[in-house]
Amino acid sequence: MCAPEFFTVGYAINPWMDPGTTVDVELAVKQWTRLRETLVDLGHTVHVMQAQPGLPDMVFAANGAFSVEGVVYGARFRHPQRSAEADHHKAFYAEQKSWRFVAPTxxxxxxxxxxxxxxxxxxxxxxxxxxxxxxxxxxxxQVVLGRAVLSLQLTDPRFYHLDVALAALDDHTITYYPGAFAEPTRQILRNAFPDAVVADEEDALAFGLNLISDGKHAVLNSEATGLAAKLRAAGYEPVPVELSELKKGGGSVRCCIAELRG
Incomplete structure (x- = not known):
């Protein structure tokens, strides 16, 4: 994770961002701290990267890399406003000394x-x-990690990243909002995951799918009450947190967390 001490909305690179929006940085840090404490209280270890001035979106640490069993596939950002973040994530993994970092092309x-x-x-x-x-x-x-890859096409710009439209709940199960995807992808998801927890538009727009789950606890945005009820009915324990300030940047729980799969 990376604290939002320099968080602001000074540009717009997704439909949720409005450069005229006022951000309460003190509240953003308070809400982020509560998220970190929630993860620790659930028994997880949390590493914190140093925030950098001029890189307000570093709080969305999930975007900096993708790790599986000690191999890290680095990020190469689409927008120039975030491109400098990639080197800081690379340095973080280098400091850990137990990860094999692969720079992307x-x-x-x-x-x-x-x-x-x-x-x-x-x-x-x-x-x-x-x-x-x-x-x-x-x-x-697929080559870097040696794992099968299932490609999923996003078509609704409000759900510009997969992690605001779909989440893994455990080793086998997902939750997702069908309306975020192209119809052929919806069919793939229906066939591959008949046991998925399907979210509605209201909870998707509340960033409910931008959650992180350890297979038992699902930490999610407190506004997504309908999805929380569905998750509870499916056997998971919803853990709601409030991240109203960070939503102004187009992210919530999952965006703030890069999962370290050792």
């Missing part, structure tokens, strides 16, 4: 457009494209 935005299901096909990468990550990066990540 194709445009991709890390876990923003990649999700992982270790229980499917010996490890299945769900990969989004349509707005940020180039389709060619799907082939590249």
């Amino acid at each position: 194709e445009v991709n935005e890390g876990e923003g457009d990649f999700a992982y299901l270790p229980g499917r096909l010996g490890g299945l990468v769900l990969a989004g494209h349509g707005f940020r990550t180039d389709l060619r990066a799907h082939a590249e990540v």
